[in-house]
Amino acid sequence: MRTLVFIPAWNEAASVAAVIAGVRERLPEADVLVVDDGSTDATAARAREAGATVASLPFNQGLGAALQTGYLYALRERYDFCAHLDADGQHPPSDVAGLLEEVYADRADLVIGSRYRDRGAAESDDYRPTLSRRIGTSVFRFFLTLATRQRFTDTTSGMRAANRRVMALFSQHYSPDFAEIESLQLAVRQGLRVEEVPVRMLERAGGASFLTPLRSAFFIFKGMIVLLVGQFRPRRREPVEPVPLRKARAGQ
Amino acid sequence: MSALLAATQDPKVHLTSQTRIIAALIALAFMVLILELIRRDRLQERYSVVWFVAGLGMLAGAAFPGLLGTVADLMGVRNTNVALFSIILLLLLGLALNFSVIMSRQAAQITRLAQERALEKAREQAADGDVPGFRPRSGRSTTGTSGEEGGASRAGRDET
Numbered sequence: 001m002r003t004l005v006f007i008p009a010w011n012e013a014a015s016v017a018a019v020i021a022g023v024r025e026r027l028p029e030a031d032v033l034v035v036d037d038g039s040t041d042a043t044a045a046r047a048r049e050a051g052a053t054v055a056s057l058p059f060n061q062g063l064g065a066a067l068q069t070g071y072l073y074a075l076r077e078r079y080d081f082c083a084h085l086d087a088d089g090q091h092p093p094s095d096v097a098g099l100l101e102e103v104y105a106d107r108a109d110l111v112i113g114s115r116y117r118d119r120g121a122a123e124s125d126d127y128r129p130t131l132s133r134r135i136g137t138s139v140f141r142f143f144l145t146l147a148t149r150q151r152f153t154d155t156t157s158g159m160r161a162a163n164r165r166v167m168a169l170f171s172q173h174y175s176p177d178f179a180e181i182e183s184l185q186l187a188v189r190q191g192l193r194v195e196e197v198p199v200r201m202l203e204r205a206g207g208a209s210f211l212t213p214l215r216s217a218f219f220i221f222k223g224m225i226v227l228l229v230g231q232f233r234p235r236r237r238e239p240v241e242p243v244p245l246r247k248a249r250a251g252q
Numbered sequence: 253m254s255a256l257l258a259a260t261q262d263p264k265v266h267l268t269s270q271t272r273i274i275a276a277l278i279a280l281a282f283m284v285l286i287l288e289l290i291r292r293d294r295l296q297e298r299y300s301v302v303w304f305v306a307g308l309g310m311l312a313g314a315a316f317p318g319l320l321g322t323v324a325d326l327m328g329v330r331n332t333n334v335a336l337f338s339i340i341l342l343l344l345l346g347l348a349l350n351f352s353v354i355m356s357r358q359a360a361q362i363t364r365l366a367q368e369r370a371l372e373k374a375r376e377q378a379a380d381g382d383v384p385g386f387r388p389r390s391g392r393s394t395t396g397t398s399g400e401e402g403g404a405s406r407a408g409r410d411e412t
Contacts (some may be wrong), residue, residue: 052375
């Protein structure tokens with residue numbers, strides 16, 4: 001059984017090495033891939049030094065394309081399971097192991113690390129989101145729950161674990177603009193078992209968040225259009241077939 | 253044909269012969285420009301058809317000014333200017349949408365191309381084993397993979 005942990009990184013030279021080290025320490029069995037999304041700083045070099053394989057996109061393509069690259073790599077290189085987390089150091093690598101446990105045990109096809117699902121007041125104090133982020137979170141939470149009829153608390157989480165069914169789906173269909181939300185909706189509509197697991201969120205180790213209030217508003221608006229359009233995509237009725245390792249390459 | 257002749261005599265559209273000559277010249281110049289762009293590989297043939305049709309439409313309008321009146325009558329529009337502008341507006345709207353569709357397709361293609369290249373590089377790196385502390389993959393997973401795409405890099409990895 002082989003596991004790939006991939007880390008999408010765009011100009012995260014300051015924090016990527018620590019994240020890789022954390023993953024390698026916590027998950028010594030897993031291979032680590034950094035998807036360098038056209039970074040202009042030393043992200044790729046730092047990642048190689050830290051012992052990760054690096055897939056460098058020749059120019060910045062956005063988070064969705066970077067994540068899809070990771071899923072594509074996991075599928076093509078015949079990993080049984082994969083997980084990803086952010087390169088900015090906000091996700092504790094120890095929580096990735098918890099996510100992977102769920103897919104190892106086949107309790108879910110896709111596991112989302114949720115910052116908002118309660119796991120005790122003491123630990124939830126770690127992470128204080130800004131107002132615009134809180135508004136966006138609740139709007140998306142409401143509409144995604146409405147669209148999927150499944151309770152989601154953290155729709156934009158960048159920490160996930162998945163099996164080969166999800167790799168096969170996401171390597172083919174993954175919105176480059178609105179990866180997080182649309183992928184959840186798509187996975188549920190495709191009959192995959194999606195589950196949330198509470199995780200902690202640490203303060204940023206380096207870099208800056210890209211969200212300003214105006215961008216957040218645009219982000220929310222775009223997200224709602226994406227969700228609306230997603231509701232008109234075909235829904236799978238028959239049970240999902242497992243994706244065998246051997247057919248992976250032919251499944252283009 | 254009689255309808256066309258009747259349209260030519262339509263009192264609603266008045267153009268002096270000077271205006272018509274200028275309009276025809278502009279239409280011809282436009283079509284020459286399209287040809288020149290194709291000749292210099294600045295425009296692909298498949299995207300030029302619509303522009304030639306537009307050029308021919310301009311030429312037809314210059315040659316038979318009454319045509320517009322006929323079209324306006326068919327649309328049930330009293331003012332020929334309104335007819336002209338709404339036709340052009342709708343055509344341009346459709347064209348712009350068409351371009352957005354083409355652009356989206358090409359954006360997806362570019363993304364996939366970039367991803368394939370990134371994966372190729374990563375695979376090379378993993379095969380070379382130049383990663384400090386990188387563990388070669390277990391042999392179990394490489395069984396039954398011969399003859400497939402990427403077989404070379406896989407074989408290279410086995411040697412390490």
